[in-house]
Amino acid sequence: MKFKKILMAGAVAITAAGALSTSVLAASNTLTVADRSSYKDWNPAVAFSEEVRVLGNIYETLLVLNPAGSAEQFAPGLATSWSASADGKTWTFNLRKGVTFHDGSAFNAAAAKKSLDYVKKLGKGAAFIWGALTSVEAKDEHTLVMNFKSATAADLIASAQYAAYIIAPAAIDKGHDWMSAPNAIGTGPYKLASVEAGQQIVMEKHDAYWGGWKDGQFDRVIVKVVSEAATRVQMLKSGAVDYATVGTDQLAGLKAASNVDVFTADSWKNSMFLMNASKYPTDNVKFRKAMQLIWDYENVVTSIYGGYAKLPVGPLPASMWGAAKFDMPKQDLAAAKQLLADSGVPQKDWKVSMQYIGDFKPYADSAELFQATASQLGVTVDLMPGKWGVIWGKAKKLETSPNLQSMSWWPSYATPNDWLVSLFKTEKKALFNLSHYSNPAYDKLVEEGMAVEGSDRPMAIAKFGAAQKIIMDDALAIFYGDISTYRVSAKNVAGMSKNLNPAYEAVMYYSLTRK
Amino acid sequence: MSILETSDEVPTLAWRVKAKAFAANNKLFVVGATGFLFILLCAIFAPLIAPYAPDKIDFSARLQGPSWAHWMGTEKFGRDILSRVIYGAQTSLIIGTAVTFIAILIGAPIGIIAGYFGGRLDTLLMRVSDVFLAFPPLLLPIAITAALGSGLGNAMFAIAVSWFPWYARITRAAVLRIRTEPYINAARAMGVSHTRIMWRHVLPNSLTPIIVQGSMDFGFTILAAASLSFIGLGATPPMIEWGLMAATSRSMFLDAWWTVLFPGMAIFFTVLCVNLVGDGVRDVLDPKHGIKE
Amino acid sequence: MARYAAQRLLLMIGILLGVLTITFILSRVLPGSPVELMLGHRPTPELIEATKKELGLDQPLIIQYFTYIGEVVQGEFGKSLRTGRPVLEEVGKRIGATLELTTLAIFFVVLIGVPLGVISAVRQNSILDNGLRATTIAGMAFPAFMLAMMLQMLFYGELGWLPLQGRLDSEVLLDSTFPRHTGFFLLDTLMTGDWRAFGSAAQHIVLPALTLVIITLATVTRITRNMMVEVLSEEFIRTASAYGLPSRRIHYGYALKATLIPLLTVVGLTYGYLLGGAVVVEFVFDWPGLGGFMVFSISQNDFPAVMGTTLFLATAYLMINLVVDLLYFVVDPRLRAQ
DSSP states (O other): OOOHHHHHHHHHHHHHHHHHHHHHHHHHEEEEEEEEEEOOOSHHHHHHHHTHHHHHOOOOEEEEEOOOSSSSSSESEEEEEEEEEEEEEEEEEEOOOBBOOSSSBOOOHHHHHHHHHHHHHHHTTTGGGTTTEEEEEETTTTTEEESSOOOOOOOHTTTTTSSOOOOOHHHHHHHHHHHHHTTTOOOSSSSEEEEEEETEEEEEEOTTTOOOOOOTOOOOEEEEEEEOOOHHHHHHHTTEEEEEEEOGGGGHHHOOOOOOEEEEEEEEEEEEEEOTTTSTTTTTTHHHHHHHHOHHHHHHIIIIITTTOOOOSSSSSSSTTOOOOOOOOOOOOHHHHHHHTOOOOOOOEEEEEEETTOOOOOHHHHHHHHHHHHHHHTEEEEEEOOOOHHHHHHHHTTTOOEEEEEEEEOSSSTTTHHHOOOOOOOSSSSSSOOOOOOOOOHHHHHHHHHHTTTTTHHHHHHHHHHHHHHHHTTOOOEEEEEEEEEEETTEEEOOGGEEEOOOOOOGGGGGGGGG | OOHHHHHHHHHHHHHHHHHHHHHOOHHHHHHHHHHHHHHHHHHTTTHHHSOOOOOOOOGGGGOOOOOHHHHHHTTSSSHHHHHHEEEEEEHHHHHHHHHHHHHHHHHHHHHHHHHHHHHHHHHHHHHHHHHHTSSSSHHHHHHHHHHHHHHHHHHHHHHHHHHHHHHHHHHHHHHHHHHTHHHHHHHTTTOOOHHHHIIIIIITTHHHHHHHHHHHHHHHHHHHHHHHHHHTOOOOOTTTHHHHHHHHGGGGTTTOOOHHHHHHHHHHHHHHHHHHHHHHHHHHHHTTTSSSO | OHHHHHOOOOOOOHHHHHHHHHHHHHHOOSSSOHHHOOOOOOOOOHHHHHHHHTTTSOOOOOHHHHHHHHHHTTTOOOOOOOOBBHHHHHHHHHHHHHHHHHHHHHHHHHHHHHHHHHHHHHHHHHHHHHHHHHHHHHHHHSSSHHHHHHHHHIIIOOOSOOSSSSSSSSHHHHHHOOOOSSSOOHHHHHHHHHHHHHHHHHHHHHHHHHHHHHHHHHHHHHHHHHHHHHHSOOOOOOHHTTTHHHHHHHIIIIIHHHTTTHHHHHHHHHHHHHHHHHHHHHHHHHHOOOOHHHHHHHTTOOOHHHHHHHHHHHHHOOOOOOOOHHHHHHOOOHHHHH
16 A cells, blocks of 8 residues: 555656646747658668658759649749740759858858769669759759759759758768768758657757748747557647647547648549559450459548548649549449450469558458459459558569559659559569559650650650540549648748648648647 | 276376365465466457457447447457457467477477587587577567568567577486486487487476476467557557557547557456466476576 | 676667668668759759769669768768758657656556566456456557547646647746756756746657557556555465565565566567657657657658657667676676676
């Protein structure tokens, strides 16, 4: 009994200490964020994954891509104006004056050149987007010229969220290891203050930020590492954090919460299961079409994605320019059964393997649903969940590749050719053509479209449209959803609705204020 | 006739008396055994007991809380959780049995050979076993399933592989105790082959500690399999496994607690019953050896 | 003693070599290439080949194996494929958190478990005994992740007494600059008198430690009880009883002392369970230790990190058992005489 009393006393003391520390937290204007722990590359020249959620607040690009439907395609970033030569090979950027890096050094054309040269020379991450770049010149203090070997949409590339950040010369001098430590020097509104491995990342405002500071903006951003999705939601609901990354299956519950706002918009991401055109039995078109008819499109979008996805109109997201519209397959088990019978594949071989990223819940749930539905028709589906690094390795080699492979695609910059080339164009050694598809007629259409993309957009759209028709006729994938962007934030935070731009993964904390 | 009848009667009576005395001294065993029997019956008669087909999808009844129609509510595809929990008993019992059995199958022969022959072979075999014990429990299964890929088969194999040394040690100790007994020496002197001696004399005599250990480990293996499912390295659909059910629903714990709690409680109840039984079995068969040696 | 210790140490090195071999085999069997993972979502094939060469992954496996062993012997654990940092650095950052959590847990497991075991043994087969046994065995039957989540819901969601996750409050972590001598935040903050940080650290460790205590308590109580039952029936205890010595002195003085050695073994074993259990518990509570790190590294195909972590945990476990072995000498005069 005595023991119990001591325990209780201890609990009370501890609770009192806790009350003390929460009051300190409320005193400063701090934004607290919960995100899962998958930040990997702190060098912006290498970063090609979720770490841009933090880097996007520390570093800036020359231009910023506006969401579709805006009056202007681009907004100025570190460049205030820009122009291209008639042949599209030479681009001139007039840089913003009075910008300083976090270390106090001035941002100028020399710094920008050094950064771009560094990214290109390092050649890692998304550096391939600068593939056509031959040289960068610092013409004067505030004029930057880029030379390309062919006509290039440099405005799109310079606004990309990967490989286009301008890094301070001092950081480049200190090198990759120093930046990976991690350290960072950019021009963005926040500077990296501290990182506790596995616990939190802290950013402080960059006082000299060129955009200036207003009341209500946050002085400090703390990104807490929270692995469990349920924990992040619990923190959001209890007010312990202001913003969190959550899954689609949690949105319904969060929408009902009184202190949380949910925002949504279209994105350029679409999801599909690629079907292997070189592997039995999905090498049979009728068999592939049957697979398309087994998929429960309606329930995947409304229930599994919680309404945060739309039924697709074709192989490309409907909001991407050049997206052709088709009469898409719908669930029809009777027709699927007929197709299976007509396919000539004997019933004993109605067996497909299905590979997907196991810890991404919408994939796992969709696959499980597909498996359950297919079993009604006597089709066996082997589920092969795994981590991306593992399953991608398997999918690339035809011998180990599955019949169906999960895939979500979004463009490195705003062009439809990104899907058409990467996913379906013939590859000697498969990289992302995980359908293992090869069709010279298709390849020709895509190449012709790409050639005129910069100069004759209607022609490009026609060529790309014809290519998309081939994809549909050959039933190369179960296209099941155009994915919506969504964000959830505490009700007392304003500005989250400005962060639904599909081109950027990061929430710009600079755009948020405390209500 | 009458003699036969009486001789039949007396042992029965004695058995009953013994059983009663045993039950009085081992209440927890009785509780555990009753619970375990209940789970066993659920597993065997699942198709008769379950109110719905466990894989019947019904999106219109998605994520409903417990009600008269669905005592434990429904999950993400509208499937009845009670039915799935009942069917899940089959999986869990298979996991417990299979893993323990595989571990014994690997460990016992190693222990018998090591103990029977002694010398360098003994040292070698036991040191190799020690390597597997050097990993904190659960770490090795995690590493093995991560390498082999997820799936219940791999998970069961991985747990068994990291658990067999216990059986090797136990059987070895038992063999050492009886190796020098006169009857073994006599058999050897009579020219009986090693294999035969081990099979006929050594193995039966080391069975008791194996059974004790096995009954204690049964619950551990079910929990370990559930933990692997939690990390995403265990069972995969359409397998109905409690750990998988709870693990895949856990992101909705706050909004639909029943999808996590009931499968979780099923694991809890089963492991509890099994452990109570294991405790009792040990008390009866081997009261003096509480620890793994 | 010294000779015995040397023998044990030698044996441990042999076992560690075995551990290394197993982890090496496992991580190279992993399908898919860690390099592709390291390079992000869309690397070119040329870059993949170049990186493989750079990391020595194009060498035959046997060469890679000996290279690795050689490096480990020199204290070179390789670099994490994910972060590019030395594995030893990553492990070093996290080992303190894991040891603090498991040590605190084992402390409470013994503190609570031993008296409960003694009570159970003294009152053998009474309602109290059965109740205690049933309760502790029930604790052991919880799937760790579910228990952890239920405790979170209760103490954070319902009562609001304790924090949900992490090791320190964000602000405390930011402001407090207490030196991290031991890596045990409770000790580090106590030594510098940083009470605010101590309070925060204490609050944060309660739930993960409680989870571990609940799931391992039964092991210790059960064994204490069984050994006490055995000892209590022995001659010298009955003699002491007959002399009219107070029962408390008999139970805790003589009887418990006799069970000390087997109990030490159990503590060593339980430590292993805790290190294993910590994997799931650390993950749920975002405890920045080696367990959570290991799960994460496995999921990222980061095999140097997996190998480093496993090697470290296995070493820690072996060391603890070595200490236990040596303690036998201290506790048991018979062994010393040998």
